[in-house]
Amino acid sequence: MFFFKNVVMDAFRCSKYLILILSIFWRLDFAHGLRCYCNFESCPNSTCETDGYCYAATALENGLKKHTYHCWDREKIFPPGDKPIWCRKEESVDIYCCATDYCNRDYLPESNTSATAWQVLPWIMGLMVLGVCAAISLWWARRSPKVLKRESRSLFAPEDSCCETRHSMMTATIRDMIELTTSGSGSGLPLLVQRSIARQIQLVDIIGKGRFGEVWRGRWRGENVAVKIFSSREECSWFREAEIYQTVMLRHENILGFIAADNKDNGTWTQLWLITDYHENGSLFDFLGARTIDANTLVKMALSIATGLAHLHMDIVGTKGKPAIAHRDLKSKNILVKSNLTCVIGDLGLAVRHNVSSDSVDVPSTNRVGTKRYMAPEVLDESMDSRQFDPYKRSDVYSLGLVLWEIARRCGAMPDEYQPPYYECVPPDPALEDMRRVVCIERRRPVLPNRWHSDPVLSAISKVMKECWYQNPAARLTALRIKKTLANIATVDHFKL
Incomplete structure (x- = not known):
């Protein structure tokens, strides 16, 4: 039995290597760069040349499949020096990349209109070998019904479950998946x-x-x-x-x-x-510009933002744990309002992660910086230690304090007109020098209206704001402490979410 299986496996291996060697032999050519099949009008003789990869892609357009064949130059490959990330075999079946002449032409059978007998021959030989192996396997299985029954369970059960999975994927919603x-x-x-x-x-x-x-x-x-x-x-x-x-x-x-x-x-x-x-209420910036809110909504929004930030800042230890993350660009335009008027934090393109094992910070390579209006004093005057992770979290807390101020202004019986933080001190599009002068040198903070002192909710939240935007970063509250404080405000006897 084991000897027979080894023979079959050797036959499979031989056929695979034979096909590979013949394909390389017939397509090898040192006189030019990599040639690929191309179905673009700009390609002469349906051929393009590249120093990177050939590719074949399949896409759905208006319910119909569209096949694209072209060259992928090395200078366009991401990450550089490697196979394109969206073409790695284990990640995609929609885009096929290869690196031998005209290898992309044979990827989809219906596109191979110009194949010659010499190109088809290796595949015919391979199929013949596989056919012989299949015939021998069938003969052996008939001699051993028990073996056939056992192997049927192992071969077809996964296929059935795969079909069920594909069917469930076709009928499921995004949330279900x-x-x-x-x-x-x-x-x-x-x-x-x-x-x-x-x-x-x-x-x-x-x-x-x-x-x-x-x-x-x-x-x-x-x-x-x-x-x-x-x-x-x-x-x-x-x-x-x-x-x-x-x-x-x-x-x-x-x-x-x-x-x-x-x-x-x-x-x-x-x-x-x-x-x-998708959240139809849009960003918090747009929402506050168009609507006023009551105390209930104020606390609900503030608590949800603080909860999201606390989750970002938290590291979860374990084999598949989560590293602590700092946002670095927290502002009302990067916060979205859900249909139940709670909020979600988005736009994580500038976020940094904490590497616990090396106690280092994973900083993005992009040249973008945060929004000047929301930058903490230590970021504006460049005194922050960018090698440590905690300063990034404290900078987020400062920005959170400004967002809470924006929300609170739109709350109450006589709400204020929406304005961004420091609107009375700097131009609509402030420069770094403007913000540095106001925040670092003059040490000014957004003005708290007098009416807030007589309102228990606004008064309580104004105290949280002040503890978010201290000049000394170490004196600021943590996101988790802010979350707990806001949760306490939401559960007082006269105020319930």
Whole structure:
């Protein structure tokens, strides 16, 4: 029995190596660069040359499959010097990359219209060997019904379960899939599922613009999603934000829900997509500019933001633990309002992670900096020790204090008009010198209206603000302490969420 199995395995190995050697022999050519099959109009004789990879891609457009064949130059590969991250075999079945002449032409059978008999011959030989092996295996199985029955269970049960999984994926919502694959607390969907979702999304309308690119509302099987489209020069920011969102154990009800990251070739340039949950109320900045709130909503919003920040700052120890993360750009424009008026923290492109084992800080390579208006004094005067992690957390707490001030101004019977922090001291788009003068030299902070002192909720929250924006970073509250203080305000006898 064991001898027979070894013979069959040797036959398989021989056929595989024979096909590989013949393919290399017929395609080897030292006189030119890597030649690839190309179906672009700009390619002469359906051929392009590159110093990188050939690729074949399949995408869904209006319910129809579209096949693309082209060259991928080495200078466009990310990360540099390696196979493109979205072409690694274990991560995708939609994009196929290879590095021998015309190797991408044979990836999809229907596209191989110009194959010659010599190109087909290795495959015929391989199939013949496999056919002989299959016939011998069938003959042996018939002689041993018990063996056949046992092997049937092992061979077909996984296939059945795979079909069931595929069926459930076709009918599930995004939330169902996230709960199925991550138990609600993991790092997001598997990369294969991410790419599948991204290629089925239809962009509906644009809902925002920023220095990174645009944000669109998209539709996926009747569900709204937010699609953040990065420009090609912001590739590092896109990669970093996707990487942070997929940190293990990051998923939380007060952190913007990550769905997928993908790249989309629109024919002229490559779009970099980051797909997240969609919240129709938009950013906290837009919400406060259009609406006033009551004390109940004030505490609900403040507590949810503090809870999200405390989760970011917390490190969870374990084999699949979560590192502590600092946001570095916390502001009302980077906080979204959910339908129940609680908030989620988004835009993690500038976030830093704490490496506990080496006590070092993982800082992104992007040249972007935080928003000047929300920068802490130690960041403005460059006195912060960027090699330690705690200063980053304390800087986030300072920014949180300013956000709480923005929310509180819109609360009460006679709310104030919405204004950003330090609106009375600096221009609408302040320079670093403006903020440094006001915050570091003059040591000014946002003004607390007199009416807050007579309101128990506003008075309590104003005390929290003051403890967030101390000039001395070490004197500021931690995010966890702020969360507990706000939770106590929410549970007093005369005030219930």
